[in-house]
């Protein structure tokens with residue numbers, strides 16, 4: 455019967471066209487499915503909740519910036535260039551940072567600035583400037599500091615990070631002199647975990663690995679209170695100093711462990727604090743299982759970019775007695791810190807520190 459239907463040449467041509475049409479339709483549905491549904495890195499570059507960014511608000515009224523809502527976009531939006539629009543008739547120039555990542559070292563400061571660097575409205579200083587905390591740089595003056603900054607448009611935000619700003623006594627007043635509107639970003643971590651991150655830098659067999667311990671006169675093992683890395687983890691001391699110059703609302707404190715585990719939530723909170731258009735999302739992060747950390751996926755690529763091998767080191771293992779001593783040592787500082795901050799972090803003894 456089929457052979458009788460396709461006997462004429464016209465019928466054969468129609469059958470071929472129908473076949474081709476069916477193939478095209480199948481291909482189209484397959485591609486759309488890939489863009490919208492597939493999790494992870496293989497999906498479309500712009501397949502998430504992307505909406506056109508709201509205008510960037512220089513004056514900084516957070517209420518005018520709305521998060522994207524509504525159904526998922528099914529067609530890919532415009533390319534990365536359209537995520538950012540420079541102001542008309544304006545030349546790029548060097549500007550003071552509008553936001554500073556002030557510390558604390560080993561808590562995830564590099565991850566934070568590199569994540570923020572994916573934001574089209576952000577430009578970052580290419581290195582740690584140590585302007586406020588190192589005398590040789592400080593003596594060069596504010597204009598020198600500005601001359602080290604990248605060129606940017608007025609609707610972009612320059613950000614610099616130096617991980618010891620937070621503890622240096624000069625920094626809060628000197629930053630205020632630069633601009634009282636500077637946004638302060640501060641990454642902290644469970645101070646015991648942070649200490650182990652510092653200790654990981656020491657050679658495994660070196661005595662320095664235990665430099666935070668000492669023996670008392672009567673031969674008891676105790677915490678060496680004046681050890682500098684311990685003092686850096688006494689966050690409340692540093693926060694008190696900053697609060698003499700900046701209101702708490704201008705200081706965003708985040709837990710570096712949360713940044714490792716859930717960078718999307720953390721970076722979106724930072725975006726909101728900085729009053730940047732809400733652009734960063736799951737599309738910008740890829741979990742690298744072998745590293746155990748998220749890597750970045752900037753808008754311009756689908757290739758994940760991970761932090762260097764100096765980040766994410768193996769921490770030394772400490773026995774339970776020493777662990778308890780350390781947690782007991784930090785607990786009062788932590789409690790005062792949480793009280794002053796008005797929020798708590800989960801900094802209780804854990805398996806791996």
Ligand SMILES: Nc1ncnc2c1ncn2[C@@H]1O[C@H](COP(=O)(O)OS(=O)(=O)O)[C@@H](OP(=O)(O)O)[C@H]1O
Pocket residue numbers: 558559560561562563564565617650651652654710713714747748749761764765766767768
């Ligand atoms: N995505 C990603 N990849 C790798 N590492 C990450 C990431 N996010 C946060 N971290 C954590 O960053 C810790 C290093 O902190 P800092 O960048 O502040 O260190 S430094 O003071 O600038 O040297 C580093 O500490 P260690 O694990 O002790 O090496 C990491 O835990």
